[in-house]
Amino acid sequence: MSSGELRGKAWKYGDDVDTDVIIPARYLNTSDPAELARHCMEDIDAAFASKVSPGDFIVAGKNFGCGSSREHAPIAIKASGASAVIARSFARIFYRNAFNMGLPIFESTEAVDGIDAGDRVSIDMEGGVLRNETKGTEYRFAPVPPFMRDLLAAGGLLNYIAKRKKGT
Amino acid sequence: MGMTLTEKILARHAGKDVVAPGELILAKVDLALGNDVTSPIAIQAFRSLGARAVFDRNRIALVPDHFAPNKDIKSAEQAKMMREFAREFGIVNYFEVGRMGIEHVLLPDEGLVVPGDLVIGADSHTCTYGALCAFSTGVGSTDLAAAMLSGEVWLKVPETLRIVLSGRPGKWVEGKDVILHIIGEIGVDGALYRAMEYAGDGIAHLPMAWRFTITNMAIEAGAKNGIFPFDAATKAYADGRAKRGYEVVAADRDARYEAELSVDLSTLEPVVAFPHLPENTRPLSLVGDVPIDQVVVGSCTNGRIEDLRSAAAVIRGRKVHDGVRMIILPATQEIYLQAMREGLMEAFVTAGAAFSTPTCGPCLGGHMGILAKGERAISTTNRNFVGRMGHPESEVYLSNPAVAAASAVLGRIGGPDELG
Numbered sequence: 001m002s003s004g005e006l007r008g009k010a011w012k013y014g015d016d017v018d019t020d021v022i023i024p025a026r027y028l029n030t031s032d033p034a035e036l037a038r039h040c041m042e043d044i045d046a047a048f049a050s051k052v053s054p055g056d057f058i059v060a061g062k063n064f065g066c067g068s069s070r071e072h073a074p075i076a077i078k079a080s081g082a083s084a085v086i087a088r089s090f091a092r093i094f095y096r097n098a099f100n101m102g103l104p105i106f107e108s109t110e111a112v113d114g115i116d117a118g119d120r121v122s123i124d125m126e127g128g129v130l131r132n133e134t135k136g137t138e139y140r141f142a143p144v145p146p147f148m149r150d151l152l153a154a155g156g157l158l159n160y161i162a163k164r165k166k167g168t
Numbered sequence: 169m170g171m172t173l174t175e176k177i178l179a180r181h182a183g184k185d186v187v188a189p190g191e192l193i194l195a196k197v198d199l200a201l202g203n204d205v206t207s208p209i210a211i212q213a214f215r216s217l218g219a220r221a222v223f224d225r226n227r228i229a230l231v232p233d234h235f236a237p238n239k240d241i242k243s244a245e246q247a248k249m250m251r252e253f254a255r256e257f258g259i260v261n262y263f264e265v266g267r268m269g270i271e272h273v274l275l276p277d278e279g280l281v282v283p284g285d286l287v288i289g290a291d292s293h294t295c296t297y298g299a300l301c302a303f304s305t306g307v308g309s310t311d312l313a314a315a316m317l318s319g320e321v322w323l324k325v326p327e328t329l330r331i332v333l334s335g336r337p338g339k340w341v342e343g344k345d346v347i348l349h350i351i352g353e354i355g356v357d358g359a360l361y362r363a364m365e366y367a368g369d370g371i372a373h374l375p376m377a378w379r380f381t382i383t384n385m386a387i388e389a390g391a392k393n394g395i396f397p398f399d400a401a402t403k404a405y406a407d408g409r410a411k412r413g414y415e416v417v418a419a420d421r422d423a424r425y426e427a428e429l430s431v432d433l434s435t436l437e438p439v440v441a442f443p444h445l446p447e448n449t450r451p452l453s454l455v456g457d458v459p460i461d462q463v464v465v466g467s468c469t470n471g472r473i474e475d476l477r478s479a480a481a482v483i484r485g486r487k488v489h490d491g492v493r494m495i496i497l498p499a500t501q502e503i504y505l506q507a508m509r510e511g512l513m514e515a516f517v518t519a520g521a522a523f524s525t526p527t528c529g530p531c532l533g534g535h536m537g538i539l540a541k542g543e544r545a546i547s548t549t550n551r552n553f554v555g556r557m558g559h560p561e562s563e564v565y566l567s568n569p570a571v572a573a574a575s576a577v578l579g580r581i582g583g584p585d586e587l588g
């Protein structure tokens with residue numbers, strides 16, 4: 001994750017995108033990532049799952065991922081091929097699940113305002129810079145706390161724990 | 169600098185004298201919870217770590233409640249994975265169908281959560297146990313896997329929003345109306361990342377069942393947890409059940425709060441949340457004419473015996489409206505039995521309602537009462553998101569049990585006072 005520059009086009013949504021639309025409960029009787037990905041965002045945007053390309057971004061308003069604790073939500077997004085979520089703010093359980101799973105997420109009101117659906121976006125995670133290549137604009141995002149950076153670098157909480165266990 | 173209730177409990181579990189908002193801590197958990205939706209992912213993750221034992225087989229609770237009794241083959245397989253894991257690792261608190269209940273009602277009722285605890289659960293409504301003056305919060309399956317192995321969880325110490333309750337609630341106003349009113353005021357992200365700590369002399373008028381309803385919906389305001397101070401009612405509830413000793417925690421007088429909100433309970437009337445967010449609230453008198461197809465009384469929000477009593481008192485001697493399906497879901501086997509003993513079950517069935525074994529069922533659109541396209545329900549559950557109870561073009565309105573029951577008779581949303 002540390003070396004990564006992320007690049008793709010934007011899929012734009014509004015405020016309070018909840019976990020029930022990210023992955024509806026009727027599909028929670030499985031935890032298979034590929035199957036979850038097929039229904040990702042289905043109740044808000046039926047085209048998303050079939051049209052999203054690897055690397056694309058979900059760009060949304062405030063309180064993204066509110067609702068249930070289902071890790072199926074970040075799993076579905078990750079398995080859909082999307083590389084990150086950019087939002088004004090995130091619901092807290094979604095926030096921790098994303099870090100625990102190694103799905104990068106970014107909070108930036110300016111970036112969300114400055115990105116339209118379909119814009120080409122790139123993110124330099126180390127430099128802390130987000131670029132809207134279509135519009136030629138640039139945004140900085142809040143630095144990720146060191147502990148969370150370690151989680152992302154390890155590829156999520158489990159790998160982090162496994163590494164720590166080996167280290168001791 | 170003094171500490172809030174949440175800060176005190178977090179400090180104690182992180183082995184620190186003081187913690188401050190924003191601080192990342194590694195804390196010991198008293199209980200870690202999973203259900204039939206979230207445990208399978210946690211179990212796979214746990215196994216992938218090659219672990220040979222859980223940190224403490226008495227401090228993990230596994231409750232199949234969402235799709236149980238199994239609604240289809242896939243959910244049967246998820247439940248089986250849980251059951252086999254529980255057997256293999258000697259998990260003491262595994263609750264099989266016939267002995268189970270909805271997790272957030274079951275665990276406190278069984279005395280598995282006690283005041284002062286730090287509890288995490290792979291379910292967003294784990295925040296319910298704050299009613300007991302415990303810190304509890306929802307996490308993801310990976311957090312659960314990590315906690316099952318290490319007995320620890322990483323947490324960011326939240327800022328605290330203090331909510332001061334005064335006055336005595338009037339007729340037909342219950343715990344549900346208090347929390348819906350607050351969410352209507354501050355919005356679904358009004359307490360994002362924060363603790364909601366209740367204070368004030370209005371608390372004395374809130375029975376434990378109502379406090380559980382109020383802390384249950386902390387997540388619907390975006391909060392990390394909701395928490396009530398320990399008082400005589402907490403003590404009376406805990407002392408009869410606690411399976412472990414407990415230590416009482418109180419907030420310091422000079423604790424720092426990020427913000428304060430006052431609610432005069434005597435000014436409230438029953439509240440209804442309109443689709444598709446819990447913040448879309450209206451006082452019952454301003455609801456207007458909203459015909460309904462289905463009524464659900466149950467869930468971790470309002471499936472307690474007090475809730476069934478409230479709904480039964482309204483429905484007794486009356487009939488469910490011709491065009492309405494009413495479904496009652498007691499939250500645990502104990503509550504089911506109690507409802508039978510008190511004649512509540514008879515009141516419901518005589519009125520023409522369905523009375524089910526404990527399950528989350530329709531609350532999350534799982535089974536046992538799914539809505540078709542264009543159908544509308546009033547429900548005592550906690551979420552009314554798009555598609556929450558079935559078809560994406562169905563609608564869910566949230567209310568307290570008395571209003572739900574009155575609506576079942578009226579065939580439209582209305583209060584008990586409208587019944588002749």
Ligand code: SF4
Pocket residue numbers: 233234270271272291293467468469527528531532549550
């Ligand atoms: S009753 Fe509803 S909100 Fe409560 S745990 Fe079950 S599905 Fe979740």
